[in-house]
Amino acid sequence: MNELKIVGKSINKIDAKDKVDGSAIYPQDIYLENMAFGVTIRSTRPHAFIKVDTKEAGKIDGVLKVFTYKDVPGKNHHGVVLKDHEVFASKKVRRIGDPIAFIVAETKEIAEYAKNFIKVEYEDIPAVFDPEEAMKEDSPKVHDRDNVFYHFKIRRGDVEKAFKECHVIVENVYKVPMVDHAFLQPEAGVAFLDEDGRVVVIASTQYPHFDQEEIAESLGVNKEMVRVLTPAVGGAFGGREDITVQIHLAIAALTLKRPVKTVYSREESFLAHSKRHAMKMYYKTGALKDGTLLALEAKIIGDSGAYASWAMNVLRKSAVHATGPYYIPNVKVDSFAVYTNNPFTGAMRGFGATQVPIAYEQQMDILAEKLGLTPIEIRLKNCFREGSETATGQVLEGFVPLERCIEELKSF
Amino acid sequence: MILKKIEVNINGRDYCLDVEENLRLIDLLRDKLKLTGTKEGCGEGECGACTVIMGGKIVNSCLVLAFQADKSRIITIEGIEEDDVIKNSFIEEGAVQCGFCTPGMVLAAKSLLDKNLNPTEEEIREAISGNLCRCTGYNKIVSAVKKAAKLKRGGDGE
Ligand code: FES
Ligand code: FES
Numbered sequence: 001m002n003e004l005k006i007v008g009k010s011i012n013k014i015d016a017k018d019k020v021d022g023s024a025i026y027p028q029d030i031y032l033e034n035m036a037f038g039v040t041i042r043s044t045r046p047h048a049f050i051k052v053d054t055k056e057a058g059k060i061d062g063v064l065k066v067f068t069y070k071d072v073p074g075k076n077h078h079g080v081v082l083k084d085h086e087v088f089a090s091k092k093v094r095r096i097g098d099p100i101a102f103i104v105a106e107t108k109e110i111a112e113y114a115k116n117f118i119k120v121e122y123e124d125i126p127a128v129f130d131p132e133e134a135m136k137e138d139s140p141k142v143h144d145r146d147n148v149f150y151h152f153k154i155r156r157g158d159v160e161k162a163f164k165e166c167h168v169i170v171e172n173v174y175k176v177p178m179v180d181h182a183f184l185q186p187e188a189g190v191a192f193l194d195e196d197g198r199v200v201v202i203a204s205t206q207y208p209h210f211d212q213e214e215i216a217e218s219l220g221v222n223k224e225m226v227r228v229l230t231p232a233v234g235g236a237f238g239g240r241e242d243i244t245v246q247i248h249l250a251i252a253a254l255t256l257k258r259p260v261k262t263v264y265s266r267e268e269s270f271l272a273h274s275k276r277h278a279m280k281m282y283y284k285t286g287a288l289k290d291g292t293l294l295a296l297e298a299k300i301i302g303d304s305g306a307y308a309s310w311a312m313n314v315l316r317k318s319a320v321h322a323t324g325p326y327y328i329p330n331v332k333v334d335s336f337a338v339y340t341n342n343p344f345t346g347a348m349r350g351f352g353a354t355q356v357p358i359a360y361e362q363q364m365d366i367l368a369e370k371l372g373l374t375p376i377e378i379r380l381k382n383c384f385r386e387g388s389e390t391a392t393g394q395v396l397e398g399f400v401p402l403e404r405c406i407e408e409l410k411s412f
Numbered sequence: 413m414i415l416k417k418i419e420v421n422i423n424g425r426d427y428c429l430d431v432e433e434n435l436r437l438i439d440l441l442r443d444k445l446k447l448t449g450t451k452e453g454c455g456e457g458e459c460g461a462c463t464v465i466m467g468g469k470i471v472n473s474c475l476v477l478a479f480q481a482d483k484s485r486i487i488t489i490e491g492i493e494e495d496d497v498i499k500n501s502f503i504e505e506g507a508v509q510c511g512f513c514t515p516g517m518v519l520a521a522k523s524l525l526d527k528n529l530n531p532t533e534e535e536i537r538e539a540i541s542g543n544l545c546r547c548t549g550y551n552k553i554v555s556a557v558k559k560a561a562k563l564k565r566g567g568d569g570e
Contacts, residue, residue: 012503019511020499020518022449022489029448184453184461184512184546234451234512235546266454 015232024232027202028188032259035190036064037108038252039262041101041118042271043093046341047127047140050093050120052100057117062110064256066118067102072251074220078243080210080346082308084143087218087247092125094142095306095341097271102248104260127341131303132280134340142306142339149304150312150337152319156391157330162295166286170366174283174359178303179276181348185234186269191249192259198225199250204233206240214243215250226250238347239273242309274346277314278303281359285328291373291381295330296391298322300356302345304337309346311337317352323391324360325402326382331391379406418482422447423491431478438462438473440481441488449489449515453544460543463516464488470523470542487522489515498522498560505556509547516543521557529565533558 018024043050054066069076069088076090077083089098101118105111126140133139134147141147163169189203199219205211208228216223233240245262252260264272282299300318304311319335348354368378383402389395415430422445431440441447441464453461455474462473465487492499498521501507508514517540524531524539531539536557537550545553562568 013506013508015511016503016508019508019514020489020502021492022447022515024511025448026451026512028452029442031443031446182546184459184510184544185451186453232512233510235510237546263452266456266458 019232026185026188026232026234027190027204028185028263030190030202030231030261032190032192032261035259035261036104036106036252036256037111037262038102038104038248038260039108039111039115040099040248040268041103041115041120042268043089043096043098043100043120043122045093045122045124046096046129047142048093048122048124049091050089050100050122053119053121054101056119057103057114060105060110060114060117062106063114064104064106064258065252066114067104067248067251067255068100071255072218073254074216074218076218078214078218078247079307080242080309081312082149084307085243087251093122095343097343098306099248102252104252104256129340129342131301131336131338131340134338135301135336142341147339148336149308149339150315152316152335154319154322154331154333154391156332156393157295159295159297159330159332162330163284163286163297165288166294167289168367168370169284169286170363170370171284172359172363172366174281174362176279176355176358178278178343178345179348180270181235181237181239181273183235183237183239186264186266187240187244187272188261188263189245189249190259190261191253193253193257194227198227199254200227200229201246201250202229202231203246203249204236204240205230205246206233206236206238211243211246215247218247219250219254237349238351241347242274244272271343274309274348275305275343276348277311277345277352277355278342279318279355281356283359283363285360285363285367287367287371287378289371291368291371291378293326293328293382296323296328297332298334298359300333300335302335302337302352303340303342305340305342305344307344308337308339309344310351311345314345314347314352318356320390320392321353321356322360324357324364325384326360326364326379327384327388328382328391333391376406376410416479416482418479420481420483421485423486423488433477433479435478436474437464437476437478437481440478441473447488447490451512451515453512458544459513460516460520461513463519463543465519465523468523468526470520472542487519489518492518492522497563498525498557501556501560501563502553505552505559507548507552507556513543513545513547517545517553521560524557525561525564529561531557531561
């Protein structure tokens, strides 16, 4: 066998040296000749029609231009799956934090000062913050459509019949809140035109190739006219999968033909990027006397906030993982992604697989208690092994070392 | 804007500067002197990414005004020598992930080891308690500081 140079060895991270030296470049560390600075105006209301007046701000000495939806040369939208975000809110805002305008000035100080002269008139409309409320027919609509925009089903066996055969049934509702990634480096970026007239955007992002497409679409140019460079990224954890600074900077640099930079504060960072989905999980789990799981019925409602982001993928994953690593022959799962006027939710470490263990593992403990079993016994009885079939019909082949893992826990 | 004249030694070099009264030390370092190894994670004294050593003590440079640094000696990450054992220990122990907290962590560790070459784990955790890391989970950072302490004492770091 050829000897492997890297695999199986502990090697030093390739960029660790630059990072300990402080010479690794994050977007906020970039200073270019003749660089202007941009700040974003965001909505302060969760659901409102808006009228924006930028005239006064535009007149301030040193302000180069105030960009709004009218200045988007291409499509005023973006979004990783559904194009439901606006680059700048045009008629209404759907959450606190929606971008409304981007002021570009000679200096950061001038841009910040000009913020005070942007007039946003809000006409509040009824908002909805509870996804279950939002599922009702007569609830306020966040977009021009039903708030439920995704429903995933798993059907296996016959749960109704199976519950009748169960010795014990445990029924509970579990709730988990939104979580912010709070990566340490707040969003920042720089955009400029290169010698060939292409727009170059430097930003800490998880998806330069998606960003390129979304920027090009909003600029109304071919993808080839847009370059996205990713310098050092100061943490992301899923929170840099959606557009934040990229399109605003690209439009400003293309229009002004000057390098433009923006750096978010920590507070703005919280407003700008996605959160982990808050979920409400209805669980009904039934087992035989010896602890063998027989049936699961679950309803999982994910709060997508004002935009879809990755909600379909996240709620699908929650459903797929709803049984936990346990074999259950009869399963009925319904998961929903629902628009509300809350902060939008998207990818965050685990992508929907992180929330459901709160429910299914507590169900296991409660079942064990009711049956007079230990938490370990009930898990050993039901855990996936090689050849087990999951609720979606996947046969687990190869290496499934869960049983060994649980056995190890016995000594604690 | 009122300007103040300050004299300050940064990383061994003397500067005589005119600074705006409301200029923060972090902006002086980053925007004016381009010492961008000092990071801004929160701007309000929570995260420690902006840590520098001023007069032998670590400070959050986002909470210090530039004129307050008058007549002081400041060490930023750029002032740490090339083959420093703390930096090397961070690399070898895998204590660096995204790296945004790293300059501040290294300086907080230096400030501890400058005074105490035999810190307990608790003392290490206390010394970096003003520095947030969202990536590594701290354990590797703590082992890096332990290793550096041992190497500085003349051990082999294992
Ligand atoms: S930036 Fe100074 S403590 Fe966070
Ligand atoms: S390595 Fe990313 S915050 Fe510490």
